[in-house]
Amino acid sequence: MTSSHPRALYCSTASVFAAFLLFLPGTAALAQRNAPDIPAVSGAFAIENARIVQAPGRVIDSGTVVIRDGLIEAVGADIAIPYDAARIDGTGKTVYAAFIDGLSMIGVPKPKQKNDLPPVPDRSNPPDDRAGIQPQRDVRTLLASDEKSIDEYRKAGFGAAHIVPHGRMLPGSGAIILLAGENANAMVLSGDYSMYAQFEGARGMYPGTPMGMTAKMRQLYREAERRKAMQMNYDQDAAGTTRPEFDAVHYAFFPVIENTKPVFYYVDDVLEIYRALKLRDDLGFELMLGGLNESFDAVDILKSADVPLFVTLDLPEKPDWMKEFKADSIQYVLDNYDPEERTASYRDLEAERRNLEARAFLTRSRYAGAAADLKKAGLRFGFTTKGVKAKDLRENIRELIENGLSEDDALAALTVDSADLLGLGSSLGTIDAGKIANLIIADGDLFAKETQYEFVFVDGHKYAYPKKDEEDESKEGDDEKTKTKTKTNRRKINPKTRR
């Protein structure tokens, strides 16, 4: 039982290393309340005692929404709450259907600009991919569930979106996605939804101009029709028939020719509206229009065109001087506006400036009033966020409202009308039992500036965006303060230690 052995003091290096925390740079900048590694406890939620706007004009003053496993299970004033539901107190809050984006690139990473591409041998006849003709691409394969934009738009109240690839004339086919899901596949609601097209010319090669793009569209469509006919012949009787060559671009047109897939054209000025409609009339495809920035000049033709419309939420930039306008000063400026004003000398510069400002203001108002104009003409439409930063959305919607669109109409365009126009009316757009649980829980009026969307439910998943507390008081503790505090603390705690 006896032995002699050394008992010396060693200092372990291993433990020193272990003490260091290795921080991983976060991938998605999700608010921590929504961190994906916190396991969900129950698929059931109950939002109680809330004002519920089931659809524009259909309001329950105080009621309950029950969600289970992605769907709205029950809505009403007197609903029993399931035992396994996470309860959310909706007192003083309003529940709305989450917004639907008619066209955007949410979740689609912007491709990096390639500067090292080899020169095109014949710029009048470049390969399709260089010319921006890639209708065979599928946005579902480009979607990235960790894109920052997904959370940004979700935070802004969006639950579903029609997304399309980045690109030029024919960037690829669009899909309807829900803004939630562990991976890209889980986000897809409906794929191969549309053929996206825009008047965005190729750089330095054909087709680079509107006439080139129109001609190319006609050419591709007609070629595809021919190819389709040849393929059908071959499929019926291959013997003795020359094999039709496969062409991915042409094949992508087949469902468009069959009218089972619409062409979604983005048109941002009035001429493009006419061009897209002319192509539709000539070729006969199903058309949907997005953008429509200058629809105020095309209300009548749009009325007769009978196509689903998705109006942009983008507005011309607001110059600094315009932001300073007050309601009364606007009136003053407008009262003094003279379209014929000419400046005689440099002394009148101020008057000219004011006149110019008034003109800019009036022009901008036409854009901001475009949605209201369409509504007045009796047209239904949804909205598109393409090109709008998520943080500007609410402000822009408010401007549309200030320029004549009613709040209910704005809500309809963001929810029920958008859902109907996209053909999703049975699953999205209103708060009704059986629909997909895409909801906003707002602490005030939907479009008011100070309103916070405290929770956004997408596909039954809860995302919390808690209101920021009034600036943390815990900002103390810089070195100087800590030092002095430490000293007093030491004396207070234990005067005997230094013996």
Next chain:
Amino acid sequence: MNLILSLLLATTTLVHQQDAEQQTAKPRQGTYAITNVRIETVSGGTIDNGTIVIKADRITAVGTDVVVPEGAHVIDGTGLRVYPGMIDSGTRLGLTEIGAVQETNDSSELGDVTPQMQALSAINPNIPQIPVTRVSGVTTVIAEPSGGLLPGTAALINLVGYTPDQMHAGGVLLLVLSFPVNRTPRFFRGGSPPDDFDPDKKYREAVEKLDEIWDRAELYDRIDAAYAENPNLSTHPEYVPEMAAILPVLRGEMILMVKVNARKEIEAAIEWVQERNIKRVIFSGVSEGWRVADKLAEAGIDCLVGPIFSTPTRESDRYDRAYANIGMLADAGVNVAIRTGQSENVRNLPFNAGFAAAYGLGKERALRAVTLGPAEMFGIADDYGSIEVGKKANLMLTNGDPFEPATQVLGVFIDGFNIPIDSRHIRLYEEFLHRDEGRVQPVQVQPAVN
């Protein structure tokens, strides 16, 4: 031919026998009596010239007028002392063997929210660090997982046994919570932290995440209870292992071990556990505890303090802050225990305690902080922590104060097992203290003719 074969066989048998002799020293339970020994009971003062009787896993008699049972192995303790076996309240012992060999490191699982990881399931009972540790008188340790916000449950283990279950002491499990830290880490995956790294923001986010986890755990608790009350409900609640692991803490059935060190974080952690109404909670680490000792005392939160051997947390601090911290906490009225936070150097626990004693804690309280103190905190004081009749036989026999480096530990009992005073360190020490190559006188060999 046969002759050669049998010779060969004979040699191998011989070697085997020698091996066997070396290996015979195995822990053995039985009936033991340590006589004429000074007994430091911790709970009931010192008994001079006393006798301790151990039967199976228990202490069956302690005192001066104890009759040594017949057939007992008698150990003469004249001039020696018996102490309760020491408890280290925070280690990675058993979870890691060689730091540089990743396959042997099991203390940390990937992920931030993994409370369902159980350190006990990863304990390797056969690593050389365990004998190295126990022969220094450390009989029982907390083995704790690390990494992430909720790395798993820690377990109290006795340093004897072939399986983790045999080692598990008193069924003690603690859920570990690494309270969020507000500082820029010194090491960053992929080099230095980005310029816009904002530790305040990271901290706030981590606290938010913790709150969300706890909200969901409380919901899980509520759903689980509702279902237990009425199992005929149509839907069976989901099983969420992470939340199921937190459940015992919410119900006061398990201790929450909050690892927290900096002053502000300790304050935040106190507030958090009070807000969340956590019934059983212990803080671990607490290196800046001395700055908020009164608050910790007021909150009545027990602290596992250490490692004592460390540098001060701030450059402006006195050199001895880490040594004096635990004493100041105890002076303020906080219940304290000592943790080394080590794996292979848990054996230095007595010297951690020695430094704590020398820098303000005092010998008596330091001894308590590695014996009865932690046993009480973990709720196993009926079985562990002092030398009393009926308690588990976890004790050590020394020739002096165990906190002095010169003192030798001459015997160790864990769970009644008489532990051989043998370890890799001792073997290496013996090997090179008495170098014996085994060489014989060289023989002159004549070259063959032709």
